[in-house]
Amino acid sequence: MTKSELVSLIGDILTEIDVVSGSLGQNLPSRKKLDELRGNLDEQQRKLVRLIFKENNSEYINITAELSKTNEEMRKSLNDLQRIVGSIKLLTKFVELVEDATLTASDLVA
Amino acid sequence: MTKHQTQIRGLVMLSLCLVLGLSACSTTAYKAPINQFNEASTVVVETSRAYINDVNKVERDKYVQDQIINRKQITLIDIQTKQLLTPDEIELRLKALSQLTQYSNLLVKIANSDAPESITQNAESLGKAIEKLNADVSKKLGRPENANFKAAVGPVTTLIGEVARFAAERKIQQALDKAVREGEKPVKKLLEVLSTETSAAYERKRSYLSRMRTIAVDAYNTELGKGSNTNTDTLNKYADQIKAQLDKWDTFAAANPQEGIASMSEAHSSLVSYVNSHKTPKDLADFIAEMERFLERAKIVGKAVKELSEL
Numbered sequence: 001m002t003k004s005e006l007v008s009l010i011g012d013i014l015t016e017i018d019v020v021s022g023s024l025g026q027n028l029p030s031r032k033k034l035d036e037l038r039g040n041l042d043e044q045q046r047k048l049v050r051l052i053f054k055e056n057n058s059e060y061i062n063i064t065a066e067l068s069k070t071n072e073e074m075r076k077s078l079n080d081l082q083r084i085v086g087s088i089k090l091l092t093k094f095v096e097l098v099e100d101a102t103l104t105a106s107d108l109v110a
Numbered sequence: 111m112t113k114h115q116t117q118i119r120g121l122v123m124l125s126l127c128l129v130l131g132l133s134a135c136s137t138t139a140y141k142a143p144i145n146q147f148n149e150a151s152t153v154v155v156e157t158s159r160a161y162i163n164d165v166n167k168v169e170r171d172k173y174v175q176d177q178i179i180n181r182k183q184i185t186l187i188d189i190q191t192k193q194l195l196t197p198d199e200i201e202l203r204l205k206a207l208s209q210l211t212q213y214s215n216l217l218v219k220i221a222n223s224d225a226p227e228s229i230t231q232n233a234e235s236l237g238k239a240i241e242k243l244n245a246d247v248s249k250k251l252g253r254p255e256n257a258n259f260k261a262a263v264g265p266v267t268t269l270i271g272e273v274a275r276f277a278a279e280r281k282i283q284q285a286l287d288k289a290v291r292e293g294e295k296p297v298k299k300l301l302e303v304l305s306t307e308t309s310a311a312y313e314r315k316r317s318y319l320s321r322m323r324t325i326a327v328d329a330y331n332t333e334l335g336k337g338s339n340t341n342t343d344t345l346n347k348y349a350d351q352i353k354a355q356l357d358k359w360d361t362f363a364a365a366n367p368q369e370g371i372a373s374m375s376e377a378h379s380s381l382v383s384y385v386n387s388h389k390t391p392k393d394l395a396d397f398i399a400e401m402e403r404f405l406e407r408a409k410i411v412g413k414a415v416k417e418l419s420e421l
Contacts, residue, residue: 004309004310007309010235011313011316013417014317014320014321015317018321018323021324022327025331026328027287030222042317045314045317046169046192046194049194049310049313051196053199053307053310054199056303059303060203060300061300062296062299063296063300064205064206065297066292067112067206067209067212067293067297070213070293070296071213071286073217073221073285073289074216074217075216075293077282077288078216078219080281081281081282083279084229084274084277084278084281085228085229086227088236088270088271088274089230089232091236092236092239093304095240095243099242099247101237102246102247103246109354
């Protein structure tokens with residue numbers, strides 16, 4: 001059984017205990033026993049969950065590094081796309097500048 | 111353009127399509143499913159973020175409640191000991207979620223890039239600029255425009271534009287394929303750990319809410335047990351608290367983040383499968399259907415989590 005499955009199983013037991021407890025008077029010995037059991041089980045579940053979180057810490061570091069790299073590649077691709085668009089705009093600008101320069105030169109000659 | 115020129119242009123376009131890959135000719139096909147993937151991913155990420163941010167609060171609230179019931183002292187050291195995540199550990203998780211959000215957003219940006227359309231428009235502008243240059247120069251030189259040159263400008267600049275457009279569409283296709291393939295392993299792993307952790311966080315919250323039902327019932331029964339000294343208003347107040355706790359309990363059952371993460375996992379697998387497929391119309395149709403299912407499931411979980419936070 002995995003830790004996650006055990007956490008879930010304890011959760012099922014805890015909710016069952018709560019339903020039974022809610023039907024018993026608070027001062028009854030059986031109720032007090034159930035409350036004690038509940039408290040212990042709950043603490044075990046908490047410790048298990050803490051362990052799960054702790055074990056996963058290094059995974060998050062690796063995942064963040066890998067995704068960050070992939071995201072950087074995508075940003076570069078977006079820049080490349082902008083450059084392709086930009087190069088045609090630049091060509092148009094160049095032609096317009098040539099036209100201006102040609103017209104100015106011919107005016108001066110005239 | 112003459113008929114001959116049109117035919118040549120058509121042949122060149124067809125050759126380009128074959129050389130650059132037929133799929134490069136229509137990257138717009140999967141804009142919608144990628145947008146849906148992004149929308150649904152946002153819901154799942156936000157739900158996960160909510161559970162991570164909430165995980166210590168649940169332990170604190172539970173501890174304080176238990177101390178009240180048992181008439182015991184509350185200490186800050188005890189509260190700290192009960193915490194499930196340190197601030198640094200929370201930060202680690204939120205950073206990873208942030209990268210996942212950026213990953214999904216960048217996929218959308220690439221898929222929705224208007225570069226192909228911009229290129230077509232700019233190529234038209236280029237053609238017009240060259241035509242104008244030719245006309246002005248000819249006028250200044252006092253000679254008629256070169257008819258052949260004038261006739262060629264339009265088709266040539268259109269071809270330049272179309273080649274650049276194909277290059278852009280291919281770039282988009284390649285960028286998406288590469289991003290999905292490279293992102294497959296970290297996204298899959300992240301969804302696995304998120305699934306485990308949000309499930310664990312969910313169970314802790316379930317334990318707390320379940321206990322609150324019992325506490326609410328105990329309070330009511332204790333007041334009732336006072337017999338003739340029972341205060342009706344207090345009894346009604348406790349009865350309302352029982353109802354409120356049971357409402358939370360019911361809503362909580364639908365707010366299990368597992369469902370959202372599981373569906374995101376399936377949607378992501380579907381995205382990877384599509385990228386690795388031959389991208390036939392059937393492949394695309396299956397992919398689109400999977401994204402629609404994912405979006406629907408994610409919205410249901412997102413709605414339940416939101417309702418729970420408002421209770």
